[in-house]
Amino acid sequence: MKERIDRFEELIAWQKARVLTFEIYKATTNGDFGRDFGLKNQIQRAAVSIMSNLAEGFERARPAEFHQFLSVSKASCAELRSQLYVAFDVGYLDKNQFDNLMGLALEVARIIGALRAAVERNRDSKKGPLSPQYAALNYAKAC
Numbered sequence: 001m002k003e004r005i006d007r008f009e010e011l012i013a014w015q016k017a018r019v020l021t022f023e024i025y026k027a028t029t030n031g032d033f034g035r036d037f038g039l040k041n042q043i044q045r046a047a048v049s050i051m052s053n054l055a056e057g058f059e060r061a062r063p064a065e066f067h068q069f070l071s072v073s074k075a076s077c078a079e080l081r082s083q084l085y086v087a088f089d090v091g092y093l094d095k096n097q098f099d100n101l102m103g104l105a106l107e108v109a110r111i112i113g114a115l116r117a118a119v120e121r122n123r124d125s126k127k128g129p130l131s132p133q134y135a136a137l138n139y140a141k142a143c
Contacts, residue, residue: 008058013111014051017073020104021047024080027101033092043083049076050108063123070116077109 008014024047027033028040050073057069081102088098 008055011054011058011115013073013108013115014054014058016104016108016111017047017051017054020080020101020108021051023101023104027087027093027097031092032090033087036092039083039086039092043080043087046076046080046083049073050080050112054112063119067116067119067123070112070119074109074112074116077105077112081105081109 005011021044024043028044033040053069053073053076057066057073060066060069084093084098084101084105087093088095093101
């Protein structure tokens, strides 16, 4: 196994968020959902925000900043889940689509939450904080 994670694309959380974003874009392209520009744009922006904040926080290379961006990313995941309920309630998503997208969103949120906890533990350790590259690798080894 590598000594450290060098690129945000190696983060499992980012990889899963990328899949979620792709699925959100597929679900929002057609039918009534595709014509509801407000909800469509908002849920797409939330999905992109999850990925983007993971990437930006990782590239900041400071544990405190990475932790903050992980928090923002996880909050965007909650925003997306809330919007999924709206889409389901108004009939834009059937039960299968809703369950699939919600499952992906919950998985991403769990991974981000666990990574955030690992970064926080590392940041607060007596040995001093590791860079996000090492903290992310320590999290990946624990999974």
